[in-house]
Amino acid sequence: MTEIIEVPSPFCGIGTDDLTVQVNDLAVSVMANGCAVNTPAFEQVITDTSARVDGKDVSLEVAVAKAAELLSVSNQPVIGGCATDVNGMRGLMALADHSGAVVDNMNFTGARRNFLALQDTGWMNTTLAEIKNRCDYLLVVGVDLEGFAPRFFERYLWNQESMFLSDTSQRQIVYLGKAPSGEASISPAGVKAKVLACKDADLPEVMAVLRALVKGKKIVADTICGIAVSDLQEVADQLKAAKYGVVTWAAGALNFDQAELTVQMLSEMVKDINTMDTRCSGFPLGGKEGDQTANQVCGWTSAYPARARFSSGFPEYDPFLYDSNVMLANGEADVLVWVQAFNVTSVPPVTELPTIVVARSGMVFDKQPDVFIPVGTPGIDHAGHAYRLDNVVAIRLKKLRESGLPSTADVLNAIEQAL
Amino acid sequence: MLIKLTGGTVYDPASGIDGKVQTLYVQNGRFIKRPANDVKIDKEYDLKTKVLMAGAIDMHTHIGGGKGNIARMLIPEDHRKDPVHRSDITRSGCGHAMPSTFTTGYRYAEMGYTAGFEPAILPINARQAHMEMADIPILDKGGYVMLGSDDYLLRMLTAKKDQKAINDYVAWTMNAAKAIGVKVVNPGGINAFKFNQRKLDLDENNAHYGISPREILISLATAVKELGVKHPLHVHGCNLGVPGNVNTTLDTMQGIGGLPLHLTHIQFHSYGNEGDFKFSSGGAAIAEAINKTPNITADVGQILFGQTITASGDNMRQHANHGFASPDKWVSMDIECDAGCGVVPFKYRDQNFVNALQWAIGLEIFLLVDDPWRVFLTTDHPNGAPFTTYPHLIRLLMDKSFRNDMLATIHPEAQKMTTLGSIDREYSLQEIAILTRAGAAKLVGLEDRGSLAEGAWADITVYTENADREKMFEKPDYVFKDGELVVVDGKVVHTKWGTTHIVRPDWDSSVEKDLQKYFDRFMTMKVGNFKISDDEITEDGRGSLTTHSLNGVT
Numbered sequence: 001m002t003e004i005i006e007v008p009s010p011f012c013g014i015g016t017d018d019l020t021v022q023v024n025d026l027a028v029s030v031m032a033n034g035c036a037v038n039t040p041a042f043e044q045v046i047t048d049t050s051a052r053v054d055g056k057d058v059s060l061e062v063a064v065a066k067a068a069e070l071l072s073v074s075n076q077p078v079i080g081g082c083a084t085d086v087n088g089m090r091g092l093m094a095l096a097d098h099s100g101a102v103v104d105n106m107n108f109t110g111a112r113r114n115f116l117a118l119q120d121t122g123w124m125n126t127t128l129a130e131i132k133n134r135c136d137y138l139l140v141v142g143v144d145l146e147g148f149a150p151r152f153f154e155r156y157l158w159n160q161e162s163m164f165l166s167d168t169s170q171r172q173i174v175y176l177g178k179a180p181s182g183e184a185s186i187s188p189a190g191v192k193a194k195v196l197a198c199k200d201a202d203l204p205e206v207m208a209v210l211r212a213l214v215k216g217k218k219i220v221a222d223t224i225c226g227i228a229v230s231d232l233q234e235v236a237d238q239l240k241a242a243k244y245g246v247v248t249w250a251a252g253a254l255n256f257d258q259a260e261l262t263v264q265m266l267s268e269m270v271k272d273i274n275t276m277d278t279r280c281s282g283f284p285l286g287g288k289e290g291d292q293t294a295n296q297v298c299g300w301t302s303a304y305p306a307r308a309r310f311s312s313g314f315p316e317y318d319p320f321l322y323d324s325n326v327m328l329a330n331g332e333a334d335v336l337v338w339v340q341a342f343n344v345t346s347v348p349p350v351t352e353l354p355t356i357v358v359a360r361s362g363m364v365f366d367k368q369p370d371v372f373i374p375v376g377t378p379g380i381d382h383a384g385h386a387y388r389l390d391n392v393v394a395i396r397l398k399k400l401r402e403s404g405l406p407s408t409a410d411v412l413n414a415i416e417q418a419l
Numbered sequence: 420m421l422i423k424l425t426g427g428t429v430y431d432p433a434s435g436i437d438g439k440v441q442t443l444y445v446q447n448g449r450f451i452k453r454p455a456n457d458v459k460i461d462k463e464y465d466l467k468t469k470v471l472m473a474g475a476i477d478m479h480t481h482i483g484g485g486k487g488n489i490a491r492m493l494i495p496e497d498h499r500k501d502p503v504h505r506s507d508i509t510r511s512g513c514g515h516a517m518p519s520t521f522t523t524g525y526r527y528a529e530m531g532y533t534a535g536f537e538p539a540i541l542p543i544n545a546r547q548a549h550m551e552m553a554d555i556p557i558l559d560k561g562g563y564v565m566l567g568s569d570d571y572l573l574r575m576l577t578a579k580k581d582q583k584a585i586n587d588y589v590a591w592t593m594n595a596a597k598a599i600g601v602k603v604v605n606p607g608g609i610n611a612f613k614f615n616q617r618k619l620d621l622d623e624n625n626a627h628y629g630i631s632p633r634e635i636l637i638s639l640a641t642a643v644k645e646l647g648v649k650h651p652l653h654v655h656g657c658n659l660g661v662p663g664n665v666n667t668t669l670d671t672m673q674g675i676g677g678l679p680l681h682l683t684h685i686q687f688h689s690y691g692n693e694g695d696f697k698f699s700s701g702g703a704a705i706a707e708a709i710n711k712t713p714n715i716t717a718d719v720g721q722i723l724f725g726q727t728i729t730a731s732g733d734n735m736r737q738h739a740n741h742g743f744a745s746p747d748k749w750v751s752m753d754i755e756c757d758a759g760c761g762v763v764p765f766k767y768r769d770q771n772f773v774n775a776l777q778w779a780i781g782l783e784i785f786l787l788v789d790d791p792w793r794v795f796l797t798t799d800h801p802n803g804a805p806f807t808t809y810p811h812l813i814r815l816l817m818d819k820s821f822r823n824d825m826l827a828t829i830h831p832e833a834q835k836m837t838t839l840g841s842i843d844r845e846y847s848l849q850e851i852a853i854l855t856r857a858g859a860a861k862l863v864g865l866e867d868r869g870s871l872a873e874g875a876w877a878d879i880t881v882y883t884e885n886a887d888r889e890k891m892f893e894k895p896d897y898v899f900k901d902g903e904l905v906v907v908d909g910k911v912v913h914t915k916w917g918t919t920h921i922v923r924p925d926w927d928s929s930v931e932k933d934l935q936k937y938f939d940r941f942m943t944m945k946v947g948n949f950k951i952s953d954d955e956i957t958e959d960g961r962g963s964l965t966t967h968s969l970n971g972v973t
Contacts, residue, residue, distance in 0.1 A: 124752070
């Protein structure tokens with residue numbers, strides 16, 4: 001039995017790297033600093049160690065050859081999931097380039113709300129350490145922050161010491177839209193976060209009014225979607241009075257039509273505040289199961305985010321056309337490759353097409369894929385790199401045990417070589 | 420494999436060879452002595468009438484790191500104009516303003532470049548910089564780690580820590596981030612922006628720390644010198660792009676007390692505020708100051724007309740300039756109590772007075788600095804223009820009549836505000852070889868690169884003489900990297916992986932105790948997880964580290 005300290009997690013997105021784990025042969029137990037997201041993800045047991053073709057155990061070589069065979073006769077493969085580490089994504093990009101596939105990260109439809117806003121007008125954002133040390137006012141828009149990242153408050157807001165705040169418990173927290181699901185947002189001084197609740201679908205209107213108030217526009221109505229305009233006026237005034245306000249949202253949680261316009265409204269409001277003699281920053285929440293990693297690696301190797309097509313021999317980006325679920329539904333693809341090295345419950349979409357699954361050992365299928373290759377988990381079975389949600393910090397993942405499982409990169413590189 | 424390169428005209432300023440017909444021999448990646456007559460030559464290239472230079476080295480180009488990837492994400496419409504098809508030996512990608520990593524490597528190599536250095540590696544983002552550069556084929560790479568707006572250094576300066584402690588921290592950071600140099604960007608200004616300061620002059624204090632840019636420059640330049648790092652402190656000065664900033668830049672040069680300083684993209688820091696538009700050229704004054712100040716080197720950061728995107732650590736100045744964004748979208752980030760970044764697309768227009776004069780100012784500096792060993796050919800890719808414009812820039816430097824033809828087409832008021840038309844100088848091939856090879860290798864501190872001498876690594880570019888220097892430099896006949904033929908007739912024929920150049924200055928291990936405390940109290944990761952290990956660069960079997968020597972430490 002070995003104990004390993006300062007273990008970084010690729011699962012929670014916020015880059016916690018203070019976990020203590022015990023490794024007993026192949027069993028991993030989180031001994032300290034676990035959470036509802038990380039602990040089960042680290043402790044997931046290995047079941048499959050053998051690759052399968054048509055449900056029967058085969059050698060890795062046979063499975064790789066079968067995958068290459070399916071891809072070599074495909075006119076339009078799609079590679080979904082894209083949940084792995086940097087080297088896994090590198091292998092995935094090489095395979096996509098060679099086979100003319102569509103690359104589509106499984107969280108892209110959520111992330112698209114951010115990319116559309118980014119690519120239209122841009123934003124002013126910040127990162128975790130700036131929040132930890134500077135943020136004196138946090139506006140949480142349309143997301144249950146502690147549900148998203150259970151340790152966010154503990155690590156980045158109620159930290160005991162900060163460089164520029166004399167008392168972190170004095171930070172003000174305001175929720176707009178969803179209310180918090182637990183008590184993590186209650187300050188150490190016992191102050192509860194203010195909640196201005198509304199339906200998700202009302203957020204476009206509420207955000208528009210808030211931005212108008214920030215800009216000093218007169219609003220005639222008394223309430224907007226159930227929220228008193230006077231309450232919104234107070235938020236506007238507080239954002240402008242804060243020294244380093246932060247507005248956070250999770251694109252994935254803004255589950256209504258044209259939510260990109262809400263992201264844009266929010267981001268433009270942040271820009272406005274920066275012209276009013278103070279500082280303010282946005283902070284998008286994301287980064288789970290390698291989605292930032294997928295976008296980063298696809299970004300530097302193709303110049304586009306992780307929804308791109310390579311069947312013309314060069315990368316083409318379209319955030320709508322190359323949605324793998326739409327392509328599968330419309331009969332625009334003929335082979336599905338599903339790559340998911342982190343989460344056994346994240347199974348491939350249901351399809352009649354030939355399916356190749358390169359996924360974490362332990363994934364259970366209703367219908368056996370044509371090829372299943374169990375792989376090790378980055379940060380448990382092999383070393384690697386994963387991006388944190390703020391997209392700046394790549395954490396160095398550790399190898400914790402000797403499982404003998406290949407990495408995503410090993411498998412995808414082998415398939416690419418076999419093409 | 421023994422290769423013979425027969426009868427080319429060699430320009431190798433590092434060896435003092437200026438246009439001499441020579442035959443060179445390459446074995447195991449390096450130049451060797453002429454072998455005995457009975458030794459079998461495996462491959463001979465007849466290079467009679469051809470021009471031979473070392474592979475070119477771009478000592479300041481934004482090719483790795485988060486802000487470049489933000490730039491990529493921001494402008495899909497720019498990529499769509501320049502799709503790059505895959506081939507049996509090359510990967511697909513996109514080109515133009517901010518190319519994908521693979522395309523970056525191919526296009527540099529196809530212009531005869533064999534190394535590029537990322538000048539702005541944030542310590543906290545160094546992994547990303549190296550991971551991106553690890554996906555740039557053919558080129559050698561490396562980078563300068565950014566300090567000066569990091570709260571740790573500013574806390575040290577406020578606490579009046581001694582120079583030895585600063586040196587230890589700088590050396591520790593260089594090791595942790597795998598750097599070959601140290602850069603400072605708008606010294607303290609990126610930090611001041613977080614406290615809502617919108618400008619920071621050389622002697623103006625950071626509102627929180629009470630520290631001025633000049634103090635930061637002196638402490639970092641001293642550290643770099645005392646650690647024996649050959650690349651002088653790489654300085655992106657205060658007030659980038661501000662009319663009248665020429666005085667700040669002159670003051671920066673004079674006020675550094677003779678310490679070695681490299682002033683980067685100095686064109687953006689050479690503006691007067693005279694004339695009808697309160698914008699004028701400081702090019703002549705800057706060049707004269709460089710000529711008189713032997714401890715100063717500079718790269719130009721030439722702008723060239725067209726669409727590009729600017730990506731800088733200087734989010735204070737980028738935010739101030741966001742109104743010029745074209746197309747109108749931009750990103751600014753505060754980053755991890757470490758630094759920041761700002762990404763603003765730009766379209767430089769020859770009929771815009773300011774842009775036209777920026778173009779002329781850059782050329783004035785190139786042509787008025789006497790010593791080609793102290794000025795370097797850059798566009799600050801992609802900030803002044805994409806690196807693929809270098810052959811055009813070389814023609815502007817080498818061909819006065821072409822230059823004057825171009826000058827006659829720019830905004831008429833800008834023509835009146837520049838002395839460019841009266842400058843007769845034309846760069847020689849040898850001088851171009853100094854700017855882009857020998858001088859760059861020396862400045863970065865690279866051993867056995869940038870030269871065609873026996874023992875040096877065989878990075879070679881072979882050109883066909885052409886009076887049209889743009890045509891000559893955009894399409895080399897051959898490019899060799901570490902003795903392997905990678906380009907023929909301006910097209911990649913073979914790819915390989917270059918090395919990562921670093922230095923490893925010594926530091927007192929006690930520095931890590933304070934850093935560990937600081938990380939545990941204020942940062943968001945453990946100090947042990949912050950440091951980049953050697954195997955992170957080498958474990959994929961493609962990357963390697965090349966450690967260069969330091970100056971004798973006194």
